[in-house]
Amino acid sequence: VDCVDCVSAKIELAVRAEKLNIPIVSSMGTGNKLDNIGFEITDIYKTNTDPLAKVMRRELKKRGITNVKVVYSKEKPIIPDDGDPTPASTAFVPATAGLIIAGEVVKELTKKLS
Secondary structure (H helix, E strand, O other): OEOOOOHHHHHHHHHHHHHHOOOOEEEOOOOOOOOOOOEEEEEHHHOOOOHHHHHHHHHHHHOOOOOOEEEEEOOOOOOOOOOOOOOOOOOHHHHHHHHHHHHHHHHHHHHHHO
């Protein structure tokens, strides 16, 4: 499970998971978002509107990584009135993304048990 904020670390985790054939699910951006019910699990190459996912897609493509499971929201990040695009999170949005990832992990583990 990747929930780090550092892009280079996220990319490195995806690259190593690919090399070692380890499943990974990665959280995309939750900063400047308020809709905690708009998250979904998909492939990184099916994401849109998420600035972090855009950078990840570009960098993963350069490295030959063709798919990574992610949780992301189609909600466009809110730009504050002062125009500062620095990401800031409300407590419930990242928590929701984390719970969605946890649910996905449990579903994948239970598939392996049956």
